[in-house]
Every structure is written in C-alpha cells, then in structure tokens.
Amino acid sequence: MARKPLTKPRKSASQERSRATVDALVGATARILVKEGFDRASTNRIAEVAGVSVGSLYQYFPSKEALVVAVVDRHNRDIMQFVRGAFADVAALPLEKAVRAMVAVAIQAHRIDPKLHRVLAEQIPRTGRLENVEGFNRENYALFRAYLEGHRDEIRAVDLELAAFVCVTSIEALAHTAVLHSAQKLSDEAVEALIEEATRLIAGYLN
Incomplete structure (x- = not known):
C-alpha cells in the first residue's frame, strides 16, 4: 500500500527573508502546475524556478x-476574501438582487486565475487533502445560510x-x-445571460 505524501509544512516562515523564500516556492509551484502539469512539478524543478536550493525547499516543505x-x-484565501466582502455587501439586499449579486461574485471568483483553479480542482485528490475543499465549502454554506436567516420573510418554509x-x-x-470548461472565453453578454438564468433558478427555488 502506497504511503500518503506528507502535506504539512515542516515549519512556518516567521522572518521576512524566510517568508520571501516560501512565497517564491509557492508561486513557482503554481506557475509549474499551470504550464507543465502536476507530474513535472518535482521538488527540483520547483526549487529551480523559484531560484532557491532544494535544501532550502525541504526546510519548509517535505x-x-x-x-x-x-x-x-x-x-482559497484569495477567493474567500473576495466572497466574504461580497456577502457583507448583499446582506441587506432583497432576495432577487442578493442572489444576482452572489451569482456574479461566484463567476468573478472563478475568473481569479482560472487556469490555476482548474489544475487545483483536478489535483487536490492526489494531495490527499480534500478537507481543505470541504472547509472552503462549509464557509460558503454558512455565509449563504446567514443571509437566508436574515431574510426568512422572503423565502418559503424550508430547512435553511x-x-x-x-x-x-x-x-x-x-x-x-x-x-x-467552456470552449472559449465567456463574452460579457454570455456572462450576463448566465447570471440572469441562474438568478431565476435560485430565486425560483427559494420563493
């Protein structure tokens, strides 16, 4: 039976120089994943692109x-920072306007480095850390539930x-x-049409 890969950092970066090293390694990993794929992302290759020694890499990552x-x-932190701000903005909006804004935000969030997003979605199971995604989803559910709780009078009787x-x-x-997964980049008109139809779908379910 194959051993699970070690996925926890060896130590955290506390000083400015060590934080810069970690940032360079994480950035290099992201670029390699997008351009060359998971299989080419060896620790040697990552260290080379980051401009640090393999020994330095292993000080922080196993x-x-x-x-x-x-x-x-x-x-995920970048996306959730964006999403949290959006939920704060729509908290007082009526249902249909809020849903429309939430759909628009979801599309915008997926447009934050979409190539990387796609690669990560495909490779997360190989890291054995699906709980990272589950935690991300739980926060989204909690934010949406909080909105519904504050707008009970606008929705049908339903388990929140x-x-x-x-x-x-x-x-x-x-x-x-x-x-x-669209064949080509979505036009502004296509995005607006998708937001409109998704709003109809979600608002109709809640009404």
Whole structure:
C-alpha cells in the first residue's frame, strides 16, 4: 500500500527573508502546475524556478504535495476574501438582487486565475487533502445560510441548511463549468445571460 505524501509544512516562515523564500516556492509551484502539469512539478524543478536550493525547499516543505496544498490554501484565501466582502455587501439586499449579486461574485471568483483553479480542482485528490475543499465549502454554506436567516420573510418554509447547500452547490457548479470548461472565453453578454438564468433558478427555488 502506497504511503500518503506528507502535506504539512515542516515549519512556518516567521522572518521576512524566510517568508520571501516560501512565497517564491509557492508561486513557482503554481506557475509549474499551470504550464507543465502536476507530474513535472518535482521538488527540483520547483526549487529551480523559484531560484532557491532544494535544501532550502525541504526546510519548509517535505514534498511537492505539501507545496500544492500551500498553493490551494493561498488560492482559497484569495477567493474567500473576495466572497466574504461580497456577502457583507448583499446582506441587506432583497432576495432577487442578493442572489444576482452572489451569482456574479461566484463567476468573478472563478475568473481569479482560472487556469490555476482548474489544475487545483483536478489535483487536490492526489494531495490527499480534500478537507481543505470541504472547509472552503462549509464557509460558503454558512455565509449563504446567514443571509437566508436574515431574510426568512422572503423565502418559503424550508430547512435553511439544506437550502444553503442546494443554492451554493448549484451556483458553484454553474460558475465552475461555465468559466473553467467552456470552449472559449465567456463574452460579457454570455456572462450576463448566465447570471440572469441562474438568478431565476435560485430565486425560483427559494420563493
């Protein structure tokens, strides 16, 4: 039975110089994943692109899988910072306007480095760290549920946990497929049409 790869960093970077080294390694990993793929992302190759020694790499990361997890965490932090701000902005909006804004935000979030997003979605199972994605999803569900709780008078009687799961999963699937798996880059008109139809879908389910 194959041993699971080590995915936890060896140590955290506390000084400015060590943080710069870690940032260079994580950035190099992201670039290699996009341009060359997971299989080419050896620790030697990552160190070379980052401009650091392999020994320095191993001071912080025990494997390339640990570096991929660090890329996932950084990418998710960027997206969640964007999403949290959006939910704060729509908290007081009526249902249809809020849903429209949330769909638009989901599409914009998937447009944050979409090539990297696609690679990470494909490679996360190989790192053995699916809990990173699950934690990301749980926060999305909680944010959406909080909005529904504050707008009970606008929606039908429904279990809020289930409704949040259905809505977030539907919006995520639509945005993910449209942005990452479309044959060509979405035009502004196509994005607007998708937002309109997805809003009808989610608002209709909740009404």
